[in-house]
Amino acid sequence: MSKRHAELPLEQNFPGSPASKKARVEDETGGNSGNGAPAHRASGQELEQDERNGNDILAAADLEGEELQEAAQDVSESSDIDIDEEAPALSAPKRQTQPMEGYGDLYLDTVNRSVLDFDFEKLCSISLSNINVYACLVCGKYFQGRGPKSHAYFHALEVGHHVFINISLKKVYVLPEGYEVKSKSLDDIKYVVDPHFTKDAVVKLDREVHDAWDLSGSRYRPGFVGMNNIKANDYFNVAVQLLAHVLPIRNFFLLHDFPTPGTPELVLRFRTLVRKLWNPKAFRSHVSPHELLQEVALRSSKRFTLTQQSDPVDFLSWFLNNLHLSLGGSKKPSSTPTSVIHAAFQGRVRIESQAITAHSDTQNARLVFTESGDIKSNVTPFLILTLDLPPTPLFQSANRESIIPQVPLTTLLNKYNGLTASEKMAHRVRHRLLHPLPPFLLFHIKRFSKNRFVSERNPTIVTFPSPRSLDMSPYVEPNPEIWPPGEPIMYDLVANIILDPSVAAPGANEDAADKGVNAASGAAGSSTGAGAGSEKVSWLVQLHDKAVSAENSRHQQGGAAEQQHRGSEWLEIQDLFVKRAESETLFTREGYLMVWERRKVSGQKGKSRTK
Numbered sequence: 001m002s003k004r005h006a007e008l009p010l011e012q013n014f015p016g017s018p019a020s021k022k023a024r025v026e027d028e029t030g031g032n033s034g035n036g037a038p039a040h041r042a043s044g045q046e047l048e049q050d051e052r053n054g055n056d057i058l059a060a061a062d063l064e065g066e067e068l069q070e071a072a073q074d075v076s077e078s079s080d081i082d083i084d085e086e087a088p089a090l091s092a093p094k095r096q097t098q099p100m101e102g103y104g105d106l107y108l109d110t111v112n113r114s115v116l117d118f119d120f121e122k123l124c125s126i127s128l129s130n131i132n133v134y135a136c137l138v139c140g141k142y143f144q145g146r147g148p149k150s151h152a153y154f155h156a157l158e159v160g161h162h163v164f165i166n167i168s169l170k171k172v173y174v175l176p177e178g179y180e181v182k183s184k185s186l187d188d189i190k191y192v193v194d195p196h197f198t199k200d201a202v203v204k205l206d207r208e209v210h211d212a213w214d215l216s217g218s219r220y221r222p223g224f225v226g227m228n229n230i231k232a233n234d235y236f237n238v239a240v241q242l243l244a245h246v247l248p249i250r251n252f253f254l255l256h257d258f259p260t261p262g263t264p265e266l267v268l269r270f271r272t273l274v275r276k277l278w279n280p281k282a283f284r285s286h287v288s289p290h291e292l293l294q295e296v297a298l299r300s301s302k303r304f305t306l307t308q309q310s311d312p313v314d315f316l317s318w319f320l321n322n323l324h325l326s327l328g329g330s331k332k333p334s335s336t337p338t339s340v341i342h343a344a345f346q347g348r349v350r351i352e353s354q355a356i357t358a359h360s361d362t363q364n365a366r367l368v369f370t371e372s373g374d375i376k377s378n379v380t381p382f383l384i385l386t387l388d389l390p391p392t393p394l395f396q397s398a399n400r401e402s403i404i405p406q407v408p409l410t411t412l413l414n415k416y417n418g419l420t421a422s423e424k425m426a427h428r429v430r431h432r433l434l435h436p437l438p439p440f441l442l443f444h445i446k447r448f449s450k451n452r453f454v455s456e457r458n459p460t461i462v463t464f465p466s467p468r469s470l471d472m473s474p475y476v477e478p479n480p481e482i483w484p485p486g487e488p489i490m491y492d493l494v495a496n497i498i499l500d501p502s503v504a505a506p507g508a509n510e511d512a513a514d515k516g517v518n519a520a521s522g523a524a525g526s527s528t529g530a531g532a533g534s535e536k537v538s539w540l541v542q543l544h545d546k547a548v549s550a551e552n553s554r555h556q557q558g559g560a561a562e563q564q565h566r567g568s569e570w571l572e573i574q575d576l577f578v579k580r581a582e583s584e585t586l587f588t589r590e591g592y593l594m595v596w597e598r599r600k601v602s603g604q605k606g607k608s609r610t611k
Helices: 018-031 044-053 057-086 151-159 184-193 199-204 234-243 247-255 265-277 290-299 312-326 340-345 409-416 510-515 546-557 583-588
Strands: 133-136 142-144 163-166 172-174 179-181 347-361 366-382 385-388 406-408 417-423 427-433 440-446 448-450 454-457 461-463 490-500 517-519 538-544 570-574 577-581 590-598
Touching: 133 151, 142 151, 163 184, 172 184, 199 247, 234 265, 234 290, 234 312, 234 490, 234 538, 234 570, 247 265, 247 340, 265 290, 265 312, 312 340, 312 590, 340 440, 347 417, 385 409, 406 409, 409 417, 409 427, 409 461, 461 583, 461 590, 577 583
Parallel strands: 385 440, 406 461
Antiparallel strands: 133 142, 133 163, 163 172, 172 179, 347 366, 347 427, 417 427, 440 590, 448 454, 454 517, 490 538, 490 590, 538 570, 570 577
């Protein structure tokens, strides 16, 4: 049986077929062309017929591609017109990489240096973020970022403050335009954000007296400026002032450049604070330690804060150890110093202990203590040497206000002569310093003791004949290989932290304050230092001005025309107050922590440790 030939193609018999759908879609798309006339589209039947007739299929495909491309271009142009019609009337200004010609100093007249204060922690005033912080040079507030959606950008649009400085990069930008300002007139602000020093300038700090003036015209001495006591952080202020005048530590933090990404925040903030203390171009004659205090409170788990009084020695011990580790120092004892902290303060002491046993004497009916024949000796490194005060007299005269116990400093140092013994936990202990002594010695005069009921302060005055020429050779075990026997080892006083007993503890009666007894709360725990419990004390520091001392020495060596002195060589700083102090009255106050610097002697062994 023969096949029946199809009369119509399948596309015409079934209008719902995919081929017919494709043709309709193409016709509709072509009908939306710009001229309004439907574009000619080759259907599947026509293409098949062309193939049968031998026409070029590739040429037809190219023609179809060109038509599709023209249609897509028309659609994109129409969409652009719609977007332009829907755009708002006000749009954000375009970002500029540089100011327009002749407008490089635009908005710089709005910079207000009197309100700028870069001592506080660099946090955005809105988001409290410490990332990419900018400071407004008009109002002094901190904002995050400078992009079109940042807080600094909105601040520029809403308030009209246009000049901002990046705190970390020290670059100045104008917002909302976004270009960088490279004017030399802003270099003083960049210097205040992060002061920097040269080697020649650091060498002259202790040789020449250079007074400076702040924005208000007040004169101040760089390095001897007051520090803000926010609430109860005077213990922190005196410890930082003390460290800022220790020569190797000061020079290290003034000159060393720390890599910002890999350096702990404690080191960076302490470096910035030391540089601000010695800044000769400061806008104010005082410094606020708020930024470093926040980091200390975080690292110490709220042990040392700005709202609660603490012991300067406790804080200094914690701070020196953490600063040593942050600088890459080793936790294990080492024969050579592994950081500038140990190079300045670490020494060695030999401790000998004998056990004491108690037994009863049946013949005399009394208790007898005997020493063990076994003596244990070990060598221990130290950073701070503790000096024990003798107990206050049990019975006082009627004129007790005018009688204050006194003891020489050399008597307290006999603790380290290797002969004087002290009893501790059923052991008799003797101490002896070993060579070589560190370049700087820290003496802690232990004034506070605590029993179950009260915390007592010992008001005994520690006297010394002169702030210069303290001989430490009697307290060091002889070692001819390091230091010749019999040669003196001289130390000079650098700083002296003073306890001010004028502030009594809350709730302590007048009689207890006169005796140096303050009430301690039950929450004080085992702390025996200043600030334990509810006790409140005040601190100040006395600092030696080496530059004035050097000029006075030059004047004495000069002729009769150069006999005029610059004044006293000592300054007393209590919070924001700075005044001169006479060297003859240094020991008339209750000293708590002293720093003595080893005198350099040319041509002697062991001098390398003093450098």
